[in-house]
Amino acid sequence: MTLQLRPGPSAGPADAARARYLHQVLREELSKVRAAAAAWRNGLAGLLAALVGFGLVKGRTEIGKVAPPWDIVIGVLLLLALLAGAAGGLCLLRAANGPPRLTPADAAGSPLTQDHLRVVGALTDLRRGIAGALLCGAFLVVAVATTWYGPAKEPLRLRVQLPGAALCGRSEGIAHGILVLDTGAGKVKVDMTRVVTLQPVEECP
Template identity: 40%
Template sequence: MAGLIGFGLVKGRSDIGELASPYDAFVGCVLLTALIAGTVAALLLLRAAHGRPLAADLRDPRTGHGSGSPTDADHTETLLAARALAWGLTLALTCTALLVTAVGMTWYGPTRTKPSIEVVTPAGPRCGSVVRIAAGRLTLKTSTGEITVDLERADGMRAVESCAP
């Protein structure tokens, strides 16, 4: 319940495609690892709770004859169940930690930069990401806000990786 409320109140990015490279690939690998750890944890916890899904062999492993006792088989099964429980709990906690890491990196990791355009005007260069274009006017989103450039008065434009401050 606390997890649902916490994740419902605190909201960040919900798509790893918005992350800058290589963070997006790293988060994908963390999520895959969490999925594997969670699956193995669930199988081990089921194994610990319900036993091995095989018939117990009561034969003595040294002789191969039916001299093994049910008590010995129960003791062996108990030890195997305890080991499965310990590993299952460890992997379940690992899965939780990996999921928290992936969500945290998705929320707080660096954003993928949008393509920018630099427009050269008589007043100087204007740089930003395109918001809209209409009636010969280009609106750019800059670090200081939105600016509108009259394209009829522009001397040129080019695509840039990022806008220089």
């Protein structure tokens, strides 16, 4: 079987316009990908600022109110959010500015081909950066939600040493020198003038 090759139809104005459009798209795609990466980078910076603000400014106060082991869970979630944000930020920086490497002087291919290869790498980094930003936001939301709606930490108990006896329970307040102590078996009124020692404890024996 013999195949015969014949010349195709001559290029017309539509073919020339399509070629010009494709050439323009190839020239502009690198700048568009890097602009998108810069926008995502700015959004991720806001998430990281919220993460740092919650973790350092309010973290110790808010997390300290949550019962164990949920406080450890919140700490792990914040750490995962930080790691995801850092990895996503590095990918977005590389997508927006290009990898820190030199282009060989004898690089083969046209400038458009080289730019397209850069676009492929930048788009891969952009997708990874977006995934990191979304993971960072998800971990941060779960950590904040756990802090707000997790089980509250039990308040400290008071161990009151009296002459010849010891009481332990949750304080209900002091009025007129009388401490009201909820021992679990009932409320006991303690005259503060008879107290030898007063010690806060995590739980009663």
